[in-house]
Amino acid sequence: MTRILVTGGAGYIGSTAVYQLLERGYEVNVFDDLSTGHRESIDNRAQFFEGNLLNQSEIEAALVGCAGVMHFAGKSLVGESVQKPEMYFENNVGGSQNLLDAMKVVGVKRIVFSSSAATYGSPEVSPITEIVPAHPTNPYGETKAKVDEMLSARALGDGFASISLRYFNVAGALKTSAGWLAEKHQPETHLIPNVLKSSAQNPLKIFGTDWPTPDGTCVRDYIHVVDLIEAHILAFEWLNDPGHEIVNLGSGSGYSVREIISFASKVLGVEVPFEEDERRAGDPATLIAAIEKAGRVLGWKPQRDLEEMIRDAHLALNQ
Ligand code: UDP
Numbered sequence: 158m159t160r161i162l163v164t165g166g167a168g169y170i171g172s173t174a175v176y177q178l179l180e181r182g183y184e185v186n187v188f189d190d191l192s193t194g195h196r197e198s199i200d201n202r203a204q205f206f207e208g209n210l211l212n213q214s215e216i217e218a219a220l221v222g223c224a225g226v227m228h229f230a231g232k233s234l235v236g237e238s239v240q241k242p243e244m245y246f247e248n249n250v251g252g253s254q255n256l257l258d259a260m261k262v263v264g265v266k267r268i269v270f271s272s273s274a275a276t277y278g279s280p281e282v283s284p285i286t287e288i289v290p291a292h293p294t295n296p297y298g299e300t301k302a303k304v305d306e307m308l309s310a311r312a313l314g315d316g317f318a319s320i321s322l323r324y325f326n327v328a329g330a331l332k333t334s335a336g337w338l339a340e341k342h343q344p345e346t347h348l349i350p351n352v353l354k355s356s357a358q359n360p361l362k363i364f365g366t367d368w369p370t371p372d373g374t375c376v377r378d379y380i381h382v383v384d385l386i387e388a389h390i391l392a393f394e395w396l397n398d399p400g401h402e403i404v405n406l407g408s409g410s411g412y413s414v415r416e417i418i419s420f421a422s423k424v425l426g427v428e429v430p431f432e433e434d435e436r437r438a439g440d441p442a443t444l445i446a447a448i449e450k451a452g453r454v455l456g457w458k459p460q461r462d463l464e465e466m467i468r469d470a471h472l473a474l475n476q
Contacts, residue, residue: 160184161393162223162265164210164256165230166203167194169340170271170382173331174227175200176338177386188219189230198338210252216259225267225396227389228256231300234346235275235439238297249300254307261315267396268308269389272321272403274378276302279441283411284378286447287323287403295439305403312401319400320392325378325407325446327385329466330473339473348414349379349467352421353474355429363414365436368443374414376443378407381461381469391455407446408459417463424467 161178165171166187171194175185185203190210199205208215210230220226231249232238238245253270260268275298276291291302308319328349330339340350355361366373388406412420418429451457 158182158184159224160186160222162186162188162220162226163203164188164226164228165194165271167191167196167199168229169338169342170327170385171227171229172198172200172338173382174229174386174389175203176331176333177383177390179203181390186219186223188216193342195341198341200333210248210255213255213259216256217263220259220263220265223265225265225269225393226256226260227269227393228253229271231271233297235295235297236346236437238295238300239438242296245296245300250303250307253304257307257311257315257317260317266317266399267393268317268319269392269396270304270308270319270321272305272323273298273301274323274325274405274407274444274446276305276323277444279443283443284409284445284447285405287405287450294441297439309401312399316399317401318396318398320396321401321403322388322392323403323405323446324385325380325405325444327382328379328470329381329383329461330469331383332469332472337469337473337476339470348377348417349421349470350474352418352429353425353467353471355431357430360430360432361418362434363431364434364440366433368436370413370442372413372415375440376411376413376445378409378411378445379463379466380407380459381466384459384461387460388451388455388457391457395455402454404451404454405446405448406451407448409446409448411443411445412463420463421467424464425471
C-alpha cells in the first residue's frame, strides 16, 4: 500500500484528490488547518492531521509512513493577495518551505505541487507553453512562482523528485458515495459558481468589459476538477528520479466571461442575470494553456468538457 500526504485535503481540489486516491487504492493522510477547508469534506477513510504549515513539527508527524506528498494547501485568491500580500508570502512560500524541510527530515522525496497559470502573468503568447517565463501580475502568482523555483533548486540540492502542475481555471465537482464534493468558498469569488448563484436581486458582476479580447471580457481556460486530479495521480506515479518539471493543466481552449454566461444559460435553460462592473485588480486579460506537455510527459488529456463542468457544479450546488 502506498500512503500519500495530501495538504489542503479539506479544500475543494484537495478533498477531490483524497477521494480519487482512496478509490484507486492509495492510503491517505490529510493535513489541513481548516482555515478555508471543511472538516466534512474529508473522506473518513483518510487519516486527518489538523495542523498548520507554519509549524514544521506538525507536518513531520503527518508525513510518517508516506511515500510522497500532494501539496494543495495555500491561499488562492488573486484579489485577496493584492490586499494582503504578506499573508500570501507567509502561508504559500513559508508554508511550502516548511513542508520541504519536514520532508527532508522524515526522508520523503516525491512531491506534486499545485502551481498556477497566475505565475505567467499576462504573456504575449497564447496558448501559453511551460517555457514562457514567469512574470506574475499579482502576489498570488508570485508566491506560486517562488515555490516552483524552490522546488527546482531543492531537486538539485536535496534530491527531491517534484512536479509543479500549473492549473488554469478549475471548475466542476465530483460525485462521491456520500454526495458531491464542490467549491464552498466563503465568500465565493470564482466565475462559474457565481454564475450559478446569480439572481435578479444579486446579479453576477462582470469584472471589466474593456479588456483587449474579442468581446472585451477576460478569457480563461477551464478544466474539470476530476480531470485535474487524474493528472495528479499520473504525475505522482511518474515521479521517480530527482528533478523538477513544470506541466500545464487546462483544456487548451479559452472562453470569455460573456461566453461562460451564455453557455451556462443554455446548459441550465435559464437566463443568468448580470451587470457590468469595473476590472478586478490583478486579473490578466487572457490565459489559455498549451497542454501538449501534459500529454507527452504524463499521457494525460482532459476528458470532460465545459458543459460537464457547469452541469456538475450545478448539481452539486443543488444537492
Ligand atoms: N469574474 C467575473 N465575475 C465574478 C467572478 C469572476 O467577471 O463574479 C471574472 C474574473 O475577472 C476573471 C474570470 O472571471 O476574468 C475568472 O475568474 P475566477 O475568479 O473564476 O478565476 P481566476 O482566473 O481569477 O483564477
